[in-house]
Amino acid sequence: MNKFAFVDCTTVDQALAELKDGAVIKAGGIDLLDLMKDGIVTPPKLVNIRNVSSLRGITASKDGLHLGPLATLSELAAHPEIQRDYSALADAAGHAATPQIRNMATLGGNLTQRPRCWYFRSSDFDCKKKGAGSDECHAHEGENQYHAVMNNSTCAMVHPSSTAVPLLAMNAQVEITSKRGKRSVPISEFYVPPEKSLINETVLQTGEIITGIFVPAPESGTRSAYQKYGEKESFDWPLADAGIVLVMEGERCRKAAVVMGVAAPTPIRSQAAEAVLTGATINEATARAAAKAAMQGATPLSQNGFKVQLFQTAIYRTILLAAGQMQRDPSAIG
Amino acid sequence: MAPEIVLAAQEQQQSTQPKSVKKGVEGEAKPTREAEKKDEQTPTAAKSTATRTETFVFGIPQNGLTKKERQVPLDEPPPLAQNSELKYIGKPTPRYDGMAKATGRGKYTADIQLPGMLYARMVDATIPHGRITSVDTSAAEALPGVKAIHVIEHTFGIAALRDPKQEAPSKYPVIRYAGQPIAAVAATSPQIASDAAALIKVTYDRMPFVVDKQDARAPDAPTVFPGPADAEGSAGGGGGPKNVPQVGNVHGPERKKVGDVDKGFSEADAVVEGEYFTQVQTHSALETHGFVVDWKPEEVTVYASTQGTASVRDEFAEVFKLPKSQVRVITEFMGGGFGAKFGAGNEGVVAAHLSRKAKLPVKLMLDRKQEHIVCNRPDSHQKLKIGAKKDGTLTAISLTSYGTAGVGTGAGTAGPATNLYKCPNLLTEEYDVFINAGPGAAFRAPGHPQGCFAFEQAIDELAVKLDMDPMDLRDKIDESPTRRVERKIIRERTNWKTRKAAGVDTGPVKRGMGIAQSVWYRFINMDSSCEVRVSRDGSVEIMSSVQDLGTGTKTLLAIVVAEEFGISPADVVIRIGDTRYPIGPNSGGSVTAGSITPAVRNASYQARQKLFAAAAPKLSTTADNLEMRGGKVVFKNDESKSYSLKQIAAKMPTSEISARVTRGPEYAKERITYGGVDYVELAVDTETGRVHIEKVFGAHDCGRPINPLGVISQINGGILQGISYALFEDRVMDRKQGYMLNANLENYKIIGAREVPEIEIELVENYIAQSSTDAAGIGESAGIITLAAAIGNAFYNATGVRMRKIPMTPANVLAALGRVSQEETA
């Protein structure tokens, strides 16, 4: 690891003032320190925001859910109102990583963590995401069993944030603060596909801090769920995951959001799947039809064809879970 | 030398061993260790020393115990009764050093701190194949805090060319795998050492490489060696055959032949044939390889994370041309080896060079990435064919296997096919395939998990074909009396009776059950010595260089000493893991318990006899009138006269009495293999490819269990490691650039707490009357051999589909189930 300076801040203004000359924000530090230990990033200075009390806290009010970026995954998972009204978010936060990591991991850091692509994470490889001259995505011709099955022609990474999946399904807004002021970005625009930028995965720019996440209050009849699937139950990353929000009118689904996490370089909604569900009665047949529709047009690589099947299973079972027609799947991980 | 084969028929209890068949040579499990070769050559006790006749308890309790007469050397103790009649032996005893480990008081090699100690860091090759043209250490030398730099001239662990002249001489070794150590630096802090390592500039001439075993077999593949090359085994076994043919990267075959397989297949009523694939598994010990070396002119002290203090001492002495008496190796606490930690290794040798140069102690622990590259279990591609008569009688077995141990050899898999069941016609051909990847090493039952995965699934397939219950088929072909009892226990204690036909469950989640069997070998290491000392205050110590690599050796020894002296195991002081003590066995091949416990019991007995002789006059009696009974010393002729050990010891004329014993030969060599049967119940989700192990029941034989708690803990560990091998672990190499992609514990996936099934273990006591304790090791026959096969058989029972490839990840399972469509695989 490189040598670096460390500044501890207690206010947003102080943190903003320190964010210059290559300094980076440190929240829980879980992802950042891993990247530094592997020599993937070498920041000269860490700006610790963990003691900025104004960035903490979870408030559920009439208009919706106000989340401080320092809310930990454990806090999100254990919050009674989130469990009741935003269950997909509680599911996603509560099944990420391990209990110890969830106690340290913050929501802001979770949304902004870097991809797990093993070519990106290994100091043995240069890759265009790391700014190398080479124009090659090593995963395309290489070992790609964990990589994207959609939108993968430029860079086949997947975004690892589990919490981003329900937040996208719930139309959350990300509040971003810089010295110039505040801006609010819908989470659907927060993530940037590789075609737009290979280096940045989000719209965050140097000198900007996430200062809040807002989730609008659910319409009545809303039910939601999130599940992830993969190789191992204990602290493993998803190979397929689904966040589902259904607005039900009796048996009929009035509105649906179907979001896939690790299918593509950014979390994506499937309009095709949502169209199948909208206006339909939710049952195993419609859930499977929606899952199938979601995977139309998938472009798997040489080793990850199985993820197409895995996503279909993740989607149909999570739809049924959201609709209350299935228990949490014992085959899901985390 | 003609290949020798252990035939299953030898595991008979009544008859003596047929003269024509010798012990021990098969696949990887041949006694490569000198000490075991010595055992092989040593005649039984009766033939080598003055003896008396003793009658031993013999057999398996479930079958009714019998008696056996043996010739026993005069200075050895009387036979032990069966476990149920003993005070400490056979009683579950908590780990002697459990508290020290759990509270952090136990100091592992990584915890050793010496005054002035430096920290070392290796510089590793960043290319998979090529020649070093220069190593520039000047910038590193100039860094303040750097005290010594060493550039490696000879790399250990890589096969050597039979004709070294095939390669142009160079002062640097040829780089044959990415991660190969090149140099190292010692500095006053780990940070400075790692900064300095980054400043060492290495330039290379690159050469073509290959890391995919299939590609490496092609005639035009880049070659790892320009000509035939052979690898040495370690004190833990491993290493492959030498001087076999080599074409390109393909080294072999090593051929073993019995009878005529063509004839055997022509006589068969049913034949099963299949190809099986297993992956490379890295040892992934929690404590990485590492050393602290303190080089002083009068003595070199080596703190080692090793499973062989003696073998480490020997290698240091050999490499540095030092008398063994000037090398001291210490391993007090040890965080796992699994077969890969026997020698000085590159890291030990380098640490010693650095310490000698700097004149200060040096610590060198590998990091996790290096740990993944330094050793592994080779993979395999096996073609297996078995023929049988209608009643199950085997008529022929043929096995061809290719495996890669990277830049080493030792990827054979024929152990189970050769030694599990009797078959008159057998042909095995084993090939090693060189690739540009880290060397294979002995790994918990070398060759057997791979071999068993194929062989025990093929036996299961044969049962299907013959329309026989898999247990019934094994009852027919398996001559081992212990495994017969083990199967009976499993039939009675599990759901086997309710087992359904294959693949009958409806719905996406399907359940099944299966079994698989293991065979392992009774190797004895004759370098098993110890000293037992009694002081006048009644305290008792035992000393030996034998190490406890986490298997519970300390507890085992405490129990054996305690039984002789009638004191609690917790009151025995165990001093082991230091070559200043009498030399004990290296812990490989499951030799430790079977080799050292007889020496410890005999030494305890002799010390006690000396004590009785010394104390008797002061008690106005004779030594032969004293005996241990119920933890007390009593007069044989007057039971009212009873003393504690303390009271007796107080009568000693000198301040201590001790006895030093080296293990004697086996009383007999009838039982030379043992084994277990493991049963698995699982659920397969056919839409996610997830395999969930719900229950494992293991029935195992380890001779006389000294500490059932320790034995069960070993089996639990073997079962978990076996599940991990079957379902998760897989070394992933990037074929285009030659690097290991998952050299971490994030993407090199190992079983976690959530994947642990319900486990039940039944130990089958097996009294063989071959030594004064009758103990045998369990480390290797424990679960690791069988689990992948048992899971494969249960998977078939659940789904009607045979998994011929591990790990059984969603990718591999969904592919086997036909759930990955052609377009989807592009």
Ligand SMILES: Cc1cc2nc3c(=O)[nH]c(=O)nc-3n(C[C@H](O)[C@H](O)[C@H](O)COP(=O)(O)OP(=O)(O)OC[C@H]3O[C@@H](n4cnc5c(N)ncnc54)[C@H](O)[C@@H]3O)c2cc1C
């Ligand atoms: C074994 C393992 C398994 C895991 N499994 C999962 C999983 O299944 N699902 C999942 O979602 N995650 C998983 N994780 C990842 C983990 O959840 C994230 O690393 C963690 O949430 C990061 O949060 P942090 O607060 O520690 O971020 P940090 O490491 O402190 O920061 C991460 C990045 O975010 C930036 N950042 C942090 N806060 C802000 C802010 N307020 N404004 C702007 N930028 C900011 C930092 O500069 C940095 O670049 C796993 C991690 C491990 C080690």
